[in-house]
Amino acid sequence: MLATATNVLRIHPEKCTGCLRCELACSYMQTGTFHPAKSVIRVSPFEGHTSYAPYTCTQCAEGWCMTACPVGAITINAAGAKDVLDDTCVGCKLCTIACPYGTMFYDPDTRKAFKCNLCGGAPACAEACPTAAITYEGTATEDWLGEFARVRSARVLAGVR
Amino acid sequence: MATRHVVIGGGTAGMNAIRTIREEEAARSEITLVSAEKPYSRMVLPYYLDRSIAESHVFTATPRVLADWGVKAHLGRRVTALDAKANACTLDDGTTLEYDDCLIATGSSAVRAPVPGADGRGVHSFWTLDEARAVLAEIARGSHVVMVGAGFIAFTILNSILALGAKLTIVEMEPRILPRMIDDAGATLVEGWLAKHGVAIRTGARLATIEDAKGRKRLRFAAGGDIVCDVVIMATGIKTNLEWLKGSGVTINRGVLVDDHLRSSVPNVYAAGDIAEGRDLITGEPAVHAIEPTAQEHGRVAGANMAGKDVRYRGSLIINIVEVCHLDVASFGAWDEAKAEAASGVKPDRPAYRKLLWRGDRLTGAIILGPSSDIWTTNDVGMLKGLVQSGVSLARFKAYLKRNPFDIKPAFIASKTTSALLPETILGRPSKAPGNTPVAV
Numbered sequence: 280m281l282a283t284a285t286n287v288l289r290i291h292p293e294k295c296t297g298c299l300r301c302e303l304a305c306s307y308m309q310t311g312t313f314h315p316a317k318s319v320i321r322v323s324p325f326e327g328h329t330s331y332a333p334y335t336c337t338q339c340a341e342g343w344c345m346t347a348c349p350v351g352a353i354t355i356n357a358a359g360a361k362d363v364l365d366d367t368c369v370g371c372k373l374c375t376i377a378c379p380y381g382t383m384f385y386d387p388d389t390r391k392a393f394k395c396n397l398c399g400g401a402p403a404c405a406e407a408c409p410t411a412a413i414t415y416e417g418t419a420t421e422d423w424l425g426e427f428a429r430v431r432s433a434r435v436l437a438g439v440r
Numbered sequence: 441m442a443t444r445h446v447v448i449g450g451g452t453a454g455m456n457a458i459r460t461i462r463e464e465e466a467a468r469s470e471i472t473l474v475s476a477e478k479p480y481s482r483m484v485l486p487y488y489l490d491r492s493i494a495e496s497h498v499f500t501a502t503p504r505v506l507a508d509w510g511v512k513a514h515l516g517r518r519v520t521a522l523d524a525k526a527n528a529c530t531l532d533d534g535t536t537l538e539y540d541d542c543l544i545a546t547g548s549s550a551v552r553a554p555v556p557g558a559d560g561r562g563v564h565s566f567w568t569l570d571e572a573r574a575v576l577a578e579i580a581r582g583s584h585v586v587m588v589g590a591g592f593i594a595f596t597i598l599n600s601i602l603a604l605g606a607k608l609t610i611v612e613m614e615p616r617i618l619p620r621m622i623d624d625a626g627a628t629l630v631e632g633w634l635a636k637h638g639v640a641i642r643t644g645a646r647l648a649t650i651e652d653a654k655g656r657k658r659l660r661f662a663a664g665g666d667i668v669c670d671v672v673i674m675a676t677g678i679k680t681n682l683e684w685l686k687g688s689g690v691t692i693n694r695g696v697l698v699d700d701h702l703r704s705s706v707p708n709v710y711a712a713g714d715i716a717e718g719r720d721l722i723t724g725e726p727a728v729h730a731i732e733p734t735a736q737e738h739g740r741v742a743g744a745n746m747a748g749k750d751v752r753y754r755g756s757l758i759i760n761i762v763e764v765c766h767l768d769v770a771s772f773g774a775w776d777e778a779k780a781e782a783a784s785g786v787k788p789d790r791p792a793y794r795k796l797l798w799r800g801d802r803l804t805g806a807i808i809l810g811p812s813s814d815i816w817t818t819n820d821v822g823m824l825k826g827l828v829q830s831g832v833s834l835a836r837f838k839a840y841l842k843r844n845p846f847d848i849k850p851a852f853i854a855s856k857t858t859s860a861l862l863p864e865t866i867l868g869r870p871s872k873a874p875g876n877t878p879v880a881v
Contacts, residue, residue, distance in 0.1 A: 340870040349483035351874035369487040376761040379826030379861050381819040425856035432854045439839045
């Protein structure tokens with residue numbers, strides 16, 4: 280699909296096999312190393328590791344990270360993604376506490392914040408996903424995982440009072 | 441509609457208001473800024489102190505940018521009096537500025553412990569850029585720095601002082617550190633962590649005097665045990681800069697009381713940031729939240745309303761985060777509500793602590809401590825904020841989280857917190873990137 284400024288990462292959780300290729304591709308694209316610990320898309324297990332789904336930044340309308348940044352180090356890139364400018368970021372972590380989705384990251388080695396920037400318009404995670412559980416589409420962003428996770432909560436909630 | 445805006449104070453609240461006026465206004469208005477200092481970000485001063493950024497990095501708007509925004513700036517000037525009846529204010533150089541509406545955003549300033557010698561040579565506050573410059577000029581490798589006060593401000597510069605190669609001692613009057621940011625259990629963990637990293641801490645210490653001692657400083661305490669050091673930093677709190685508003689006709693409580701449009705008791709006088717007393721998102725009561733995110737949100741909401749929009753503010757959420765020696769320490773909302781139902785957990789194998797506070801099945805506050813190298817600490821910091829901010833009903837996940845306070849993500853996702861948060865914006869529209877402010881409307 281042709282990338283436009285309104286494209287978003289759409290997650291189809293029922294198609295995810297938990298293979299973690301998205302995390303490998305993401306970390307390779309973002310840092311040049313195959314290092315899932317540096318990935319900004321995270322595959323979460325559900326129902327005691329019987330199903331999985333990737334979770335990442337929704338590029339929300341408010342951009343809590345962007346508006347919170349005291350030095351204007353988070354901007355909107357050509358793909359419409361909130362993107363951290365490394366040279367401007369001082370590593371104060373205000374964005375990590377302002378983002379209510381938990382999709383800001385901090386690298387203690389570089390002392391910079393980092394996040395999903397949609398790879399500038401060609402997201403590596405979507406390209407790497409073998410089952411099309413992650414697609415890059417011109418649609419409005421949604422809560423892709425909520426209902427999937429809700430129905431898969433029975434086991435973890437069993438016996439919880 | 442207002443065509444002449446006066447913004448008093450060039451900090452986060454004032455600059456966000458100016459930018460938002462330019463983003464929202466239908467027709468180009470006149471904006472005048474009065475600011476005692478060149479606009480800069482206080483948040484980044486610790487990074488200037490540890491020399492990881494140049495001084496030029498701290499400024500949020502240069503005179504050139506202000507000119508591009510069409511802002512007439514009176515820099516280095518203070519407003520000495522506001523006459524709300526006359527719609528005018530007077531500057532310390534005698535200038536009178538008339539306005540159609542104005543924004544009070546004069547923030548707060550540092551206060552020092554009232555002890556003899558507190559204003560002597562080698563004793564500093566760390567609040568303004570000038571104060572940061574003075575501290576930076578005095579700390580050398582091997583200096584012994586004593587920080588008086590163990591609150592949030594002190595902790596924001598702790599790493600910087602250590603990075604400069606100085607020896608650090610923290611003295612605190614209260615029985616523990618970070619009394620207004622985390623609870624006793626969290627404070628105990630942080631104290632242990634800092635001791636392990638070579639920071640000396642003396643709590644319950646009542647400072648009596650600060651004296652000169654052969655070119656160094658001697659701190660005497662009520663209970664004895666002098667400390668001799670090279671530099672003293674007084675991080676003993678801040679006070680709201682309200683004095684100049686006496687007789688202005690604007691209603692003042694702990695700060696300037698504002699409504700949900702950031703309007704004071706005088707409809708064409710707004711207030712934002714540290715000086716404003718506005719709605720607390722969690723309690724619904726008026727509160728002064730002297731934190732950066734509140735200043736930013738207040739400033740944008742005030743700016744939009746000054747530009748003729750009708751933007752209602754839901755209220756501000758107390759959020760604080762500080763990293764000390766690679767340990768993240770954060771708290772949210774009503775983390776210290778004594779009567780709230782609470783659950784907590786610690787990890788025996790690492791410095792990790794969580795506390796969750798509840799009203800019914802909604803999270804109203806949280807404390808989180810964990811190694812900054814743990815990705816899940818950072819992600820959970822955000823998700824806890826999202827749970828408190830959205831107030832989603834956690835239903836049976838409440839019981840789950842009380843048993844598993846380190847497993848936030850399944851509860852966050854399955855409770856459809858993302859659905860609750862996605863429609864939320866401060867201004868009722870998508871935010872613009874910082875560089876995208878129209879400069880010629």
